[in-house]
Amino acid sequence: MDNMGSVVIYILVFVPILILGYLTMVKHKRKSQSSAKLPPGSMGWPYIGETLDLYSQNPNVFFATKQKSYGEIFKTHLLGCPSVMLASPEAAKFVLVSQAHLFKPTYPKSKERLIGPSALFFHQGDYHTSLRKLVQGSLSLDAIRNLVPDIEASAISLLDSWDGGRVIDTFHEMKKLSFDVGILAIFGRLDADIKEELKKNYRIIDKGYNSFPTNIPGTKYYNAVSARKRLSKIVSEIIRERKEKWSVEKDLLGGLVNLKDETRALPGEDIATDNIIGMLFAAQDTTASTLTWILKYLSDNPKLLEAVKAEQNAIYESNEGGKLPLTWSQTRNMPLTHRVVLETMRMATIISFTFREAVTDVEYKGYLIPKGWKVMPLFRNIHHNPEFFREPQKFDPSRFEVAPKPNTFMPFGNGVHSCPGNELAKLEMLIFVHHLVTKFRWKVVGPQNGIQYSPFPVPKNGLPASFWKEPSSKRLGCE
Numbered sequence: 001m002d003n004m005g006s007v008v009i010y011i012l013v014f015v016p017i018l019i020l021g022y023l024t025m026v027k028h029k030r031k032s033q034s035s036a037k038l039p040p041g042s043m044g045w046p047y048i049g050e051t052l053d054l055y056s057q058n059p060n061v062f063f064a065t066k067q068k069s070y071g072e073i074f075k076t077h078l079l080g081c082p083s084v085m086l087a088s089p090e091a092a093k094f095v096l097v098s099q100a101h102l103f104k105p106t107y108p109k110s111k112e113r114l115i116g117p118s119a120l121f122f123h124q125g126d127y128h129t130s131l132r133k134l135v136q137g138s139l140s141l142d143a144i145r146n147l148v149p150d151i152e153a154s155a156i157s158l159l160d161s162w163d164g165g166r167v168i169d170t171f172h173e174m175k176k177l178s179f180d181v182g183i184l185a186i187f188g189r190l191d192a193d194i195k196e197e198l199k200k201n202y203r204i205i206d207k208g209y210n211s212f213p214t215n216i217p218g219t220k221y222y223n224a225v226s227a228r229k230r231l232s233k234i235v236s237e238i239i240r241e242r243k244e245k246w247s248v249e250k251d252l253l254g255g256l257v258n259l260k261d262e263t264r265a266l267p268g269e270d271i272a273t274d275n276i277i278g279m280l281f282a283a284q285d286t287t288a289s290t291l292t293w294i295l296k297y298l299s300d301n302p303k304l305l306e307a308v309k310a311e312q313n314a315i316y317e318s319n320e321g322g323k324l325p326l327t328w329s330q331t332r333n334m335p336l337t338h339r340v341v342l343e344t345m346r347m348a349t350i351i352s353f354t355f356r357e358a359v360t361d362v363e364y365k366g367y368l369i370p371k372g373w374k375v376m377p378l379f380r381n382i383h384h385n386p387e388f389f390r391e392p393q394k395f396d397p398s399r400f401e402v403a404p405k406p407n408t409f410m411p412f413g414n415g416v417h418s419c420p421g422n423e424l425a426k427l428e429m430l431i432f433v434h435h436l437v438t439k440f441r442w443k444v445v446g447p448q449n450g451i452q453y454s455p456f457p458v459p460k461n462g463l464p465a466s467f468w469k470e471p472s473s474k475r476l477g478c479e
Contacts, residue, residue, distance in 0.1 A: 036368035039084055041066065041075035049077025059352060059453065063087070063381055073367055079108075083374040084367075085353070087381040089388070089407035094364060095356055095377050096415035097407075100124075103356035103375055105417060110213030114205055114224055115281060116274025121417060128416070131275065136420045138252035139185065144424050145328040147184055148431070152326050154180040155432045159440060162467040167445050170295060171462035174288035181428050182283040185421070186252055186276055187238065197234055201227040202280060209281070210455055228277070235273045279421070286350045287425045289456045291432060293348040294340065296459050297395050298437070299444050304340070304397070309437045311336045316438040331430050339397035341429050345411035347395055350456050352380040354413055379410050442467045 044050035054062045063085070066074050072088040086092060095103050105121055112122060120131050137143065158177050162168055179202070183195055190198075208224025215222050239257055256272035298305045315330050316322050353376045362369040369375060384392040388408040389399060412419035419425075442465050450460030 036363050036366060038370075039073045039075045039367040040070040041085075043075065043077040043082065045077075047077075047080055049080070049082075051078050051080075054078060058451070060380060060384075063352070063378055067378075067381055073365065078374070081374045082370075083376055084369050085376045085378055087378045087385075089382055089405070091364065092377040092379070092382065092410065092414060093407045095375055096354075096413065096417065099362070100415050100417075102359060102362050104359050106355050106357035106374065108213075110221065111209060114209055114228055115278045116228075116270070118271045118274035119278030120275055120420075121278060121282070124416070131271075132416065132420060134255045135252070135275070135279070138255065139421050139424050141423055144185070144427055147181075147424070148328050148331065148427070149325055150184050150189070151181055151428055151431050152435070154184070155428075155435050159432075159435055159467070160469070162440075163469045165466045165468055167464050167466050169462035170465050171288055171292045171458045174291040175284055177291070177432065178284045178287040178428065179280065181287075181424070182280045185283075185424055186279060190238075194234065194238065198231065201231040201234070202277070205231065205277070206281075206284075231277065232270075232273045235276055236269050239269055239272060282419060283421055283425065285456050287428060289350045289458050290341075290344055290348060290425070291429060292458055292463050293350075294344045294429065294433060295436070295442070295465070296444070296463055297340070297344055297347070299442070299465075300448075301395060304395075305437065308337055308340060308433070312434045312438050315434065322438065326431060326434060331427060331434075334430055334434070336397065337430055337433055338426070339400040340433070341426055342400045342409075342411075343395060343397040346383045346389065346409060348457060349380040349383045349411070351411070351413065352457070353378045354417075379413075382408055382410070439469055440467050441470055 042050065044053065050062075066076065066085065067087045073084065073086050073091060076083050076085060086095060101124075104124055107122060112119075115122075120128065120135060123131070154177055158173065162173065179199060180195075183190060183198065204227035205224045208220040208222075208227075211220035211224070213221045215225060239253065242253065253272060253276075256275055257269060298308065311334060315326070315334070319326070319330075356375040356377075358369045358371050358373050358375055361371050383389065385408075386392050388405055407414065410418075412422040412425075445464040445466060447460050451457050452460050452462075
């Protein structure tokens with residue numbers, strides 16, 4: 001296509017969007033003048049707003065600069081949406097807990113299409129309550145304790161594949177583990193061929209999830225939509241086979257199939273597929289990112305690593321030098337390692353903020369949040385606030401020897417939309433760390449610092465590292 005054609009397309013497609021965005025912003029501004037005032041802040045350019053400012057720099061700098069200039073509540077304009085950002089524990093509680101009914105979950109339609117409209121985190125009300133109760137039950141402590149042997153087997157298999165000193169992309173490899181654990185939690189054990197088909201199509205969806213939503217053959221988004229259809233067929237086949245064996249009603253999958261969405265009368269299989277994909281998305285990158293950061297922080301803190309090794313070696317020796325498997329009770333008695341997990345989640349803050357949308361005009365501390373505006377509690381700003389966490393840029397697990405103040409530590413969100421899989425994620429991390437530090441040494445390769453966003457924060461280049469299995473007589477840790 002020649003340059004003139006490109007210009008014409010740009011004018012026809014983007015100029016109307018810019019005008020519409022500008023008119024929407026003016027409408028909200030006029031409305032705000034007739035009632036309470038809008039929060040302070042800058043809205044940037046029409047439609048584009050401050051999106052380029054956010055994505056052209058470290059988002060931590062963007063949020064921190066805004067808070068320093070305007071305080072703990074400020075307005076901006078991101079991704080075509082007027083938004084209010086909130087950076088205090090009280091505000092996060094207001095939006096996510098005490099007045100949660102005034103704010104609904106919100107996601108771009110392109111992302112909702114890939115996951116599925118029936119997924120848990122797109123809803124509120126009776127359907128959400130019923131579905132959340134079902135998912136929470138399947139991921140309760142009593143339920144996940146039975147997964148310890150299978151999670152352990154997956155962790156051992158992954159670590160053994162790293163042996164030999166070759167350089168691996170740690171984050172990419174961690175995603176394999178979190179995917180396997182997600183499959184275990186949803187389906188239990190699956191045939192290897194079926195699991196591979198699920199994984200192959202999920203990866204295509206994952207690649208297209210954050211791409212520009214152009215439904216043109218050959219684009220990442222188009223490929224993701226096609227993979228989503230194939231994934232739905234695979235899940236339907238699994239459901240059909242389970243029904244034939246009369247086993248579908250005994251697990252999470254069965255509960256999803258039998259759950260009804262009376263508002264739209266969706267088939268149970270559609271509800272199951274949407275929520276299976278949603279759970280995989282919720283579990284994979286977030287857990288894999290945290291695992292990667294744990295390895296990074298242990299590498300950066302040799303004394304801490306030795307202390308963690310001592311704690312885990314005591315368990316290892318009590319299991320006859322690793323001949324016996326880990327038990328549930330042992331995973332519940334790793335106090336230092338557990339604090340390392342908590343401090344990693346605070347320090348890295350994989351979920352920097354969450355999106356909500358005001359369902360009506362809301363007044364908070366004298367400021368107006370107009371109906372339809374996005375509302376974003378900033379978890380990262382709260383986690384890194386020295387008022388709540390002394391020397392917040394220092395990695396210090398000892399800070400969790402005392403429970404943090406309410407609403408200051410929210411790695412899994414808060415309220416009715418908090419992550420129901422938080423205990424499963426922590427169990428996966430504890431099991432992995434046990435086998436990592438008792439059996440392997442490793443060396444991080446390349447840059448030791450730097451963060452990349454994809455979209456979650458991970459160490460630069462996925463933290464390339466080499467791993468070697470140590471003889472049982474050495475087990476020294478990382479270099």
